[in-house]
Structures are given as C-alpha cells and as structure tokens.
Amino acid sequence: AQSVTQLGSHVSVSEGALVLLRCNYSSSVPPYLFWYVQYPNQGLQLLLKYTSAATLVKGINGFEAEFKKSETSFHLTKPSAHMSDAAEYFCAVSDKIRGSYIPTFGRGTSLIVHP
Amino acid sequence: SQTIHQWPATLVQPVGSPLSLECTVEGTSNPNLYWYRQAAGRGLQLLFYSVGIGQISSEVPQNLSASRPQDRQFILSSKKLLLSDSGFYLCAWREHTGVDTGELFFGEGSRLTVL
Numbered sequence: 257a258q259s260v261t262q263l264g265s266h267v268s269v270s271e272g273a274l275v276l277l278r279c280n281y282s283s284s285v286p287p288y289l290f291w292y293v294q295y296p297n298q299g300l301q302l303l304l305k306y307t308s309a310a311t312l313v314k315g316i317n318g319f320e321a322e323f324k325k326s327e328t329s330f331h332l333t334k335p336s337a338h339m340s341d342a343a344e345y346f347c348a349v350s351d352k353i354r355g356s357y358i359p360t361f362g363r364g365t366s367l368i369v370h371p
Numbered sequence: 372s373q374t375i376h377q378w379p380a381t382l383v384q385p386v387g388s389p390l391s392l393e394c395t396v397e398g399t400s401n402p403n404l405y406w407y408r409q410a411a412g413r414g415l416q417l418l419f420y421s422v423g424i425g426q427i428s429s430e431v432p433q434n435l436s437a438s439r440p441q442d443r444q445f446i447l448s449s450k451k452l453l454l455s456d457s458g459f460y461l462c463a464w465r466e467h468t469g470v471d472t473g474e475l476f477f478g479e480g481s482r483l484t485v486l
Contacts, residue, residue: 288472299377299461299477300415307472346414350473357473358405363414 258283258351262362270370275319275334277365279347282328288350289330290359291321295343303345306330317341342369373398377462377478384485390435390449392481394462397443402464404445405475406437409459421445457485 263278281287288307292300304315311323321332330347344366348359374397384390396402406418417430419437427437434453438446445462459482463475 288474290474292477297459297480297482299463299479300475301477302474305472305474348473358417358420359473359475361407361415 258287258349258360260347260349260360260362262345262347262365264365265363266366266368268368268370269337271339272336275332275337275341275367277332277345277347277367279321279330279332279362280328281330281347281349283349283351288357288359289321289323290348290350291315291319291330291332292346292348292361293317293343294346294364300346303332337367337369339369339371342367373464373466373476375462375464375476375478377460377481379481380479381482382484384452384483386454386485387451390447390452390456390483392447392460392462392483394445394447394478395443396464399443399464399466401442402466404439405463405465406445406447407461407463409461409480410457415461418447452483452485454485457483459483 259282261280290305291303293303294300303319304313306313306323314320319334321330344364346364347362350357350359377394405420407415409415421427421439435449459480461480462478465475
C-alpha cells in the first residue's frame with residue numbers, strides 16, 4: 257500500500273514570503289500525486305496533480321509542485337504568500353485497490369499567513 | 372457541468388440516535404462515489420466507496436454503513452451513534468473518462484457532533 261507523509265502539521269509565513277509545504281510518498285510503482293486545498297468548513301479542491309508528464313506541475317492560485325522520484329517527494333511551493341492562501345493543504349497519492357485508483361491522503365498541513 | 376451536493380451541512384445528535392447523511396451527484400452517470408471522515412489532525416479516512424448501484428466496499432469496520440440506492444446517490448447511515456462518530460464527513464465522486472488517475476471531486480461536507 258502507498259502512503260503519504262506531510263512534514264509539519266502547521267506552517268507559518270509572512271504575507272509575501274515563499275510558501276513551501278512538504279510531501280513525501282512511498283510507492284512501489286510510478287504514482288499519481290495530488291495537492292488539495294481545504295478552506296474552513298468546506299470540501300477539498302484540487303490545486304494540482306502529477307500524472308507522469310512534466311515533473312514540474314503548475315496549479316491554480318500561483319501554486320506549483322515538483323515531482324522528484326529520487327527523493328520520493330512532491331513539495332508544494334508558491335513564491336509569494338497571500339492572506340487568502342491560509343487554509344489546510346493535503347497531499348495525496350493514488351493507490352490502485354481492487355482495480356480502481358483510490359487516493360491516500362496525508363494528514364494535512366495548516367498554512368498560516370501573517371500580515 | 373457536474374455538481375455534488377451533501378446534506379445536512381451541520382448535525383448535532385445524541386449518543387445512540389440514528390444517522391443519515393445524503394450525497395447526490397448531478398451532471399454525470401455511473402460515477403465512483405466515496406465517503407471520507409475527517410477528524411482534527413488526522414487527515415482523511417476513507418470509509419466506503421462504491422463503483423455502482425448496490426455495490427459498497429467498506430475500508431474500515433465500524434459503526435457506520437453506506438448504501439447506493441440510485442446511480443448518483445450515496446447515503447451514510449448509522450443505527451446508533453457513538454461519541455467517536457463525531458467529525459466532518461465528506462462525499463466525493465470520480466468519473467471514468469480519459470486516464471483514471473484517482474482525482475476526486477468533493478462535496479461541501481457535513482459536520483456531525485455527537486453529544
């Protein structure tokens with residue numbers, strides 16, 4: 257079974273600073289990887305996904321992530337944080353169970369943005 | 372376009388009472404449907420998924436059950452709630468088009484508090 261580890265349950269940055277949210281995965285086969293964002297009391301929205309094409313993936317709201325197979329990582333970055341980026345972020349990896357890809361989620365990282 | 376609806380959005384129930392959370396998807400046919408539970412600091416736990424009417428797979432043995440009486444309807448139930456059933460419940464769907472990567476689309480969630 258595949259697994260996902262998100263380093264740091266909370267990350268705090270100043271507005272305008274670099275955002276870096278870390279995600280490492282374990283997989284015995286090339287994975288599909290995702291980042292989702294969750295605003296308070298809402299469902300999850302897809303930020304971006306890696307599906308074995310380009311290793312640098314660009315998503316919505318200025319976020320991007322780079323797939324590094326040698327490091328088994330898929331870290332999420334944004335050059336300049338905005339107050340509206342404050343939310344919970346989840347990394348996920350697809351795991352093929354019983355013939356159907358089902359994602360496994362990390363525990364989430366809460367991004368706090370200070371003015 | 373496809374939409375997903377969950378209700379109720381918020382629910383407060385006494386221990387031992389029954390539960391019914393509903394989820395419907397519009398604008399697609401034969402979707403895969405999922406129920407996740409989100410507890411504080413514990414990420415998303417897959418509870419049930421369904422690949423078709425009447426087909427339910429349970430990932431975690433517990434006090435809950437799921438049913439899919441119609442193609443685009445997914446119901447989460449309990450006969451007697453426990454305190455530990457409190458949490459944020461998320462319904463999600465996935466469509467069988469193109470490459471199956473496991474990307475999910477989430478509802479807005481239902482917050483259950485058991486007292």
